[in-house]
Amino acid sequence: MRQVAAAHRPPSRADVSAATGLTRATVSALVDELIVGRLLTEVDPLPRSGAGRPATGLVLADDGPAGLGLEINVDYLAACVVDLTGAVRHRAVLRADQRPDAPERVLARLARLAQTVTTAPEVAGLSLAGAAVAVPGLVTRAGTVRLAPNLGWQDIDIPTVLSTLPELAGAPLTVDNEANLAALGELHARSDDLTDFVYVSGEIGVGAGIVIDGQLFRGARGWSGELGHMAVRPDGPACRCGAQGCLEQYAGQEALLRAAGRGGSGGSAATALRMVEGQATAGDPAVHRALAEAATALGVVLAGVVNLLDVQTVVLGGIYAPLARWLAPGVSAEISRRVLTAGWSPVTVRESVLGAEAAVTGAAGSVVRAVRDHPAYWLGSR
Known part of the structure; x- marks a missing residue:
């Protein structure tokens, strides 16, 4: 195999x-x-x-086992099915603020979305090998969300809740941090043999997936990559996590939209971000200032990460991917100024090849890669 x-x-x-x-x-x-x-x-x-x-x-084979990827984020839910070749067979997104609802209601909505994609005509004939759920928070190895500050979740046992829902009953299920799954998706989607990088997931929260020597670095308890809660300014604005001056308050989705004059303007965040992109393309000075400020904050924090881990590449994903042409120069400038080795070993800042779909695609891909890595186990379970 x-x-x-x-x-x-x-x-x-x-x-x-x-x-x-x-x-x-x-x-x-x-x-x-x-x-x-x-x-x-x-x-x-x-x-x-x-x-x-x-x-x-x-x-x-493209007609055998397939993986179901599910993503819970603050302002949307997503689901997709990926076949053994890595091709996305069907994808669906439900855009709505998840914060007003209890976790059980959000997970029930996610299960219904999963049923939508697994019963789509494009998926007919495939065998579901399992599902993986991407969550923006600290996830234990058993799949419990210990803390997701932007969702307001604490100690939510996602596998137990989802296993009681008929749409996902019986499907092998794993849960992981969304930035970790996005980084794995990026690792396997790229064709340039990139094996050492920090994937930055920009959403309402800001996370990071760290890949070293082609392997995801999880840390001792599996909670590495909380980039959004590294301090830009220790006396800065209060963050949902309880600290002050966190990166999310300067470069998170809501902070970026506020700075660009799109915060609280009504409509979906996705629409607002598309407008920001359009205004940036048109040369709007206020939007360019907002993007430059976000890039500076990102660069300050990422320079610390590079100094510590000696990775060679930063990959901008999530909402940062379509804005990368304006963010990357500022991020690169801060890294070049602050990283000790930048003079003879420059750090590359790139746009994600998977864009906003990296986490949900990476989640589904993790299921089929498990089949590819252990085919005898899959064959024995049939």
């Missing part, structure tokens, strides 16, 4: 045998089992320049 998944062109059975050192008979038997289990499929042989009959190629 690893050989086929990582190949740049469909390998034959002989190619897999040569790469792994397994005999051709063993490879053929394993491939037949994976084909029957709808994990691999055969494709037309590639043209050959030499003598002999062209060999049939192998690719990941």
Whole structure:
């Protein structure tokens, strides 16, 4: 499975045998089992320049197991289904402020949204291998949301609540921080072999997913990446977390919209952000000042992260992705000014390739990657 998944062109059975050192008979038997289990499929042989009959190629099956990604954020819910190849088969977003409702009502709404995407025609014939839920907060390894300050949630056992709902009954379920899942989605979506970076998730809250040597860094308790609660100014405005001067108060979605003159103007935040983007494109001075202030705050905090962790790249995701062309120069300037090694080892600031869908896509992708990494377990559970 690893050989086929990582190949740049469909390998034959002989190619897999040569790469792994397994005999051709063993490879053929394993491939037949994976084909029957709808994990691999055969494709037309590639043209050959030499003598002999062209060999049939192998690719990941797009009609077998699939992953369901779910995202809870402050002002929207999202769901998507990703097949084994990583292709998004269906996606849905429900935009509404989740803060007025109890967690149980939000989770019931999320389950109904999940049913919408899993019953869509584009998903017909796929087998749901499991679901992963992305949440903007501190999540324990058991899936309990210990604290999500922007939602006002504390000690919410998401797996237990969702398992009682008929839409998700019986589906294997994991829960993780949304920035972590977004960073994993970014890691596997990129084609440039980027293995060390900080993914910055800009929403109402600001989070970070840290990837080092191709692996997600979670910290001792799994709570790393709370970038939004690092201080820009210790005596700054009060934050929902109880501290003062946190990055969210300078570069979070609500702070950015206020500074751009769009705070409390009515309508959805998504609409307001599109207007900010349009005004920035048109050269609006107030919007440019707001973006420059947010970029400076982001750069100050990210410079500390780079000095500490020595990562080579910052990836701007969430609401920052479509605004990256205005934010990146300011973030880069602060990093260059404050990072000790920047003179001979510059840090690159890039836009996310997945944009606003990184967390929900990364959540679904984590499910299918588990199948790809442990195909025998999947086959044994069928």
